[in-house]
Amino acid sequence: MQAIVCKAWGPPEDLVLESVVLPALQPGQVRIRVRAAGVNFPDVLIVQKKYQQQPALPFTPGNEVAGEVIEVASDVVHLRPGDAVVSFCNLGGFAEEVIAPADATHAMAPGLSFETAAAFTLTYGTSWHALCDRAALKAGETVLVLGASGGVGLAAIEIARAVGARVIAAASSADKLALCREHGADALINYEEEDLREAIKRHTNGRGPDVVFDPVGGKYAEPAFRSIAWRGRYLVVGFANGQIPAVPWNLALLKSASLVGVFWGEFVRREPLAHEAGMASLLGWLSEGRLRPHVSRTYTLAETAQALIDLRDRRATGKLVIVP
Numbered sequence: 001m002q003a004i005v006c007k008a009w010g011p012p013e014d015l016v017l018e019s020v021v022l023p024a025l026q027p028g029q030v031r032i033r034v035r036a037a038g039v040n041f042p043d044v045l046i047v048q049k050k051y052q053q054q055p056a057l058p059f060t061p062g063n064e065v066a067g068e069v070i071e072v073a074s075d076v077v078h079l080r081p082g083d084a085v086v087s088f089c090n091l092g093g094f095a096e097e098v099i100a101p102a103d104a105t106h107a108m109a110p111g112l113s114f115e116t117a118a119a120f121t122l123t124y125g126t127s128w129h130a131l132c133d134r135a136a137l138k139a140g141e142t143v144l145v146l147g148a149s150g151g152v153g154l155a156a157i158e159i160a161r162a163v164g165a166r167v168i169a170a171a172s173s174a175d176k177l178a179l180c181r182e183h184g185a186d187a188l189i190n191y192e193e194e195d196l197r198e199a200i201k202r203h204t205n206g207r208g209p210d211v212v213f214d215p216v217g218g219k220y221a222e223p224a225f226r227s228i229a230w231r232g233r234y235l236v237v238g239f240a241n242g243q244i245p246a247v248p249w250n251l252a253l254l255k256s257a258s259l260v261g262v263f264w265g266e267f268v269r270r271e272p273l274a275h276e277a278g279m280a281s282l283l284g285w286l287s288e289g290r291l292r293p294h295v296s297r298t299y300t301l302a303e304t305a306q307a308l309i310d311l312r313d314r315r316a317t318g319k320l321v322i323v324p
């Protein structure tokens with residue numbers, strides 16, 4: 001079977017498509033025919049040795065797939081060949097087939113396409129954990145979403161609206177902001193053209209947002225944290241900008257504000273029941289049409305490197321998906 005292979009640490013341009021033979025199944029594993037694989041920011045980082053996980057070379061990246069079960073190990077009871085599933089395979093997803101842990105593989109929600117299923121759980125799960133669980137967002141509060149047209153950003157807009165919050169979306173271009181509006185944003189800020197602090201003041205009558213959802217980091221973090229409302233919660237989701245901000249701690253004191261970390265993968269491992277409750281809420285909102293996952297582009301397996309390049313170079317909106 002064909003798979004994308006990272007043979008040496010480096011940019012996505014160095015990835016190759018090769019014929020690979022998968023090993024026999026070990027206990028607790030399942031073999032899946034990949035119908036769609038979601039592209040996530042860690043995929044861009046992991047091939048460059050810039051991610052917290054550094055697998056042995058060579059390896060196949062890709063950690064979120066949807067597909068059909070081909071084979072299960074003899075100790076796996078909750079899955080059967082032919083089942084449509086989503087799986088967090090950790091690695092190996094950018095391939096025609098992947099061997100995944102059975103306990104990270106679950107029946108696909110009914111009514112979803114493989115593309116949507118592969119684009120849903122990680123991004124919406126992260127944004128739910130951040131807004132609903134870590135920030136305890138309430139109806140009537142105001143949320144500022146940075147990087148709002150990206151994967152977790154668009155999901156955050158929709159989830160905040162589903163909760164009944166008001167959403168200010170911040171992104172770098174008019175096109176990206178138009179997409180945020182389509183997905184429910186109430187107010188828009190182009191943070192490449194406008195002064196972020198002034199724009200936040202204008203859109204909140206000087207009060208500031210109750211919650212800031214930040215998957216970007218870098219230069220936007222300090223003005224956003226300075227603008228937060230009394231008792232605000234600042235969600236540290238990611239650093240797509242590449243720079244981890246160093247924000248003065250006195251800003252937290254001045255607003256009685258909280259700096260709140262968000263680590264979805266570890267949340268799922270440590271608190272599986274809370275994660276399941278979150279997924280149930282999300283699937284409910286999805287069936288009511290309140291969430292509309294946006295797959296902006298699909299790529300063939302051979303085009304995987306281009307998908308990672310587009311994500312790295314800030315050209316993606318919503319989610320990118322590989323369809324082997």
Ligand SMILES: NC(=O)c1ccc[n+]([C@@H]2O[C@H](COP(=O)([O-])OP(=O)(O)OC[C@H]3O[C@@H](n4cnc5c(N)ncnc54)[C@H](OP(=O)(O)O)[C@@H]3O)[C@@H](O)[C@H]2O)c1
Nearest residue numbers: 041147150151152171172215237238239240241262263264
């Ligand atoms: N904590 C967790 O559990 C968790 C889970 C999932 C993802 N994440 C992290 O969240 C971040 C966003 O993930 P995502 O999947 O939403 O990515 P994404 O779709 O690429 O969105 C990131 C957004 O960041 C903005 N950005 C600003 N500077 C950038 C730069 N130099 N390079 C790339 N993007 C830049 C872009 O919007 P503009 O062009 O509009 O600025 C882009 O839309 C990543 O750091 C990811 O690792 C964390």
